[in-house]
Amino acid sequence: MLASWPIRPYNAGNFSHTRERHMSWIENRFEEGLIVTSMDWAINWARTSSLWPMTFGLACCAIEMMSFASSRFDVDRFGAGAFRATPRQADLMIVAGTVTYKMASRVRRLYNQMPDPKYVIAMGACTVGGGPYFKYGYHVVKGVDLVVPVDVYVPGCPPRPEALQEGLMRLQDKIRAQSVGLPKGSKRAAKLGLPTPAAAV
Amino acid sequence: MTPQQIAQRLGEKFGSAVTQSLPDDKHPRVHTTAEHWRQIAEFLKFDGELAFDFLACLTAVDYVADNKLCLVADLISMTHHHEFAVKVYMDRDHPTLPSVSDLWPAADWHEREAYDMMGILFENHPDFRRILLPEDWQGHPLRKDYEFPREYHGIPGSYEMDWKQKADYPA
Numbered sequence: 367m368l369a370s371w372p373i374r375p376y377n378a379g380n381f382s383h384t385r386e387r388h389m390s391w392i393e394n395r396f397e398e399g400l401i402v403t404s405m406d407w408a409i410n411w412a413r414t415s416s417l418w419p420m421t422f423g424l425a426c427c428a429i430e431m432m433s434f435a436s437s438r439f440d441v442d443r444f445g446a447g448a449f450r451a452t453p454r455q456a457d458l459m460i461v462a463g464t465v466t467y468k469m470a471s472r473v474r475r476l477y478n479q480m481p482d483p484k485y486v487i488a489m490g491a492c493t494v495g496g497g498p499y500f501k502y503g504y505h506v507v508k509g510v511d512l513v514v515p516v517d518v519y520v521p522g523c524p525p526r527p528e529a530l531q532e533g534l535m536r537l538q539d540k541i542r543a544q545s546v547g548l549p550k551g552s553k554r555a556a557k558l559g560l561p562t563p564a565a566a567v
Numbered sequence: 568m569t570p571q572q573i574a575q576r577l578g579e580k581f582g583s584a585v586t587q588s589l590p591d592d593k594h595p596r597v598h599t600t601a602e603h604w605r606q607i608a609e610f611l612k613f614d615g616e617l618a619f620d621f622l623a624c625l626t627a628v629d630y631v632a633d634n635k636l637c638l639v640a641d642l643i644s645m646t647h648h649h650e651f652a653v654k655v656y657m658d659r660d661h662p663t664l665p666s667v668s669d670l671w672p673a674a675d676w677h678e679r680e681a682y683d684m685m686g687i688l689f690e691n692h693p694d695f696r697r698i699l700l701p702e703d704w705q706g707h708p709l710r711k712d713y714e715f716p717r718e719y720h721g722i723p724g725s726y727e728m729d730w731k732q733k734a735d736y737p738a
């Protein structure tokens with residue numbers, strides 16, 4: 367049409383079911399052992415208890431997300447109440463609402479601007495897989511996992527705030543299972559000259 | 568003025584340019600064709616007795632069976648407290664209309680939307696581009712024969728509603 371669209375085409379399907387773990391500076395520098403285990407505990411405690419979401423809503427689901435953040439449901443109890451107005455300060459992206467093809471490039475850019483480690487919750491049927499627009503929506507992305515890697519899916523149209531809280535707690539469980547050390551079995555793999563095993567995500 | 572009087576006045580002024588007059592309809596209106604739309608619009612706005620100074624809505628309909636596109640303009644007069652509508656029929660393959668955004672500023676965005684969704688081209692529009700969809704979008708989605716995109720910048724789409732494909736695989 368009038369102007370060319372200033373985005374690079376992305377490789378869809380890259381993120382569908384598996385993902386590379388995004389790493390911060392401290393990760394994969396230590397071998398397994400006692401030090402790593404206690405450090406993991408401290409780091410994961412810090413990460414789970416201060417998940418800062420990005421202020422970001424795309425459609426009706428965002429209303430439930432606001433309710434989830436406000437006093438009745440009070441997400442501050444989980445340490446995730448500090449909604450940041452910039453992706454540079456955010457750890458968590460709650461994709462709440464319908465992602466259109468036009469918005470997809472913006473969602474991807476916001477995700478790229480977040481510092482590692484970063485997490486994504488897909489909230490609502492629309493972001494899980496196109497939802498009510500799966501069939502008749504010519505303009506809706508059939509699931510935000512085609513655009514950014516998703517950690518936790520929260521189904522519903524819209525999910526109740528409790529459901530999103532549940533999703534947040536599942537994400538915290540996931541973070542608690544992370545380790546900053548080298549992946550399990552990498553010492554043995556190095557001895558045998560095998561490639562380093564992939565980290566559990 | 569009553570819708571009957573408005574329709575009569577338009578009929579007297581424009582004669583055969585008013586192809587159909589339906590003042591007693593639930594949606595009182597006259598029908599016209601693309602080449603007379605600008606004249607009728609100017610008359611509706613500037614005539615002292617009509618004085619349609621407010622464009623309530625401007626939208627479009629696709630009559631694919633008749634190979635016609637139709638622009639629907641709903642007008643209100645704040646001075647005389649009456650309302651009326653005009654339907655402008657045009658050829659589906661060459662849907663070109665003069666813009667009325669200089670008469671009613673509300674038409675600016677509505678015409679862009681009619682272009683975006685239906686592909687009606689407006690001449691002399693001050694800022695003529697798509698309003699909702701991205702600028703590199705293919706096609707005009709509210710047309711009845713629109714084909715859903717299979718992918719957009721590498722993001723796959725669904726083709727369950729692709730009516731052409733559905734016809735290929737009955738049931």
Ligand code: SF4
Binds near residue numbers: 426428489498
């Ligand atoms: S899942 Fe339902 S409530 Fe949520 S954005 Fe989509 S349509 Fe709206």
